[in-house]
């Protein structure tokens with residue numbers, strides 16, 4: 001019997017397998033093999049970008065997927081599943097969760113987040129929605145709009161939070177998110193050691209997403225080179 005997503009990933013690791021066109025591993029085949037490695041290692045889920053990568057990963061592994069689609073629009077800085085068009089396309093792959101930007105920034109095409117959520121609930125009632133937030137105010141908005149999960153994905157990646165890191169001072173910001181959110185919290189963003197991942201779960205996060213530290217060899221190799229030089 002298929003277990004539900006929240007049950008499957010509780011207290012476990014989700015591996016983000018993503019590479020954009022400007023990255024050396026940009027390839028759906030390579031992302032599917034990254035996902036296979038994550039599955040063999042015992043990860044409980046995958047986070048993946050774009051319909052083609054999601055489909056390649058679905059062919060390779062059994063794990064539940066948090067899907068997103070990064071697209072740049074000229075009229076907005078929001079790029080993680082920014083409009084209803086990308087939300088639909090990702091949900092139509094059959095992923096268990098669709099993630100999108102939930103920051104206070106203006107969305108492309110004057111679309112409003114509350115309309116997107118309402119439409120998704122009608123068209124894909126069984127798909128969970130994850131809010132990729134940057135601030136506590138974003139977490140509150142995500143709760144008000146009825147998102148099923150809140151992630152810290154955008155913390156440190158908006159002008160307002162630039163330079164910030166959820167791990168600072170034993171995860172002070174993450175503790176605040178946990179105290180504020182009415183729904184399960186997913187720790188995500190710059191979690192670059194097993195110790196940090198474990199700590200996020202100890203603090204009460206439902207699950208933890210690790211990306212670059214596992215699946216971006218350019219980032220990993222750069223860390224070694226910088227430490228040596």
Ligand SMILES: CC(=O)N[C@H](C=O)[C@@H](O)[C@H](O)[C@H](O)COP(=O)(O)O
Nearest residue numbers: 016153157189190191210211212213
């Ligand atoms: C900010 C943004 O666009 N984050 C993206 C969201 O999907 C990915 O590029 C990150 O790799 C992912 O969040 C995991 O984080 P990290 O790679 O730091 O473990």
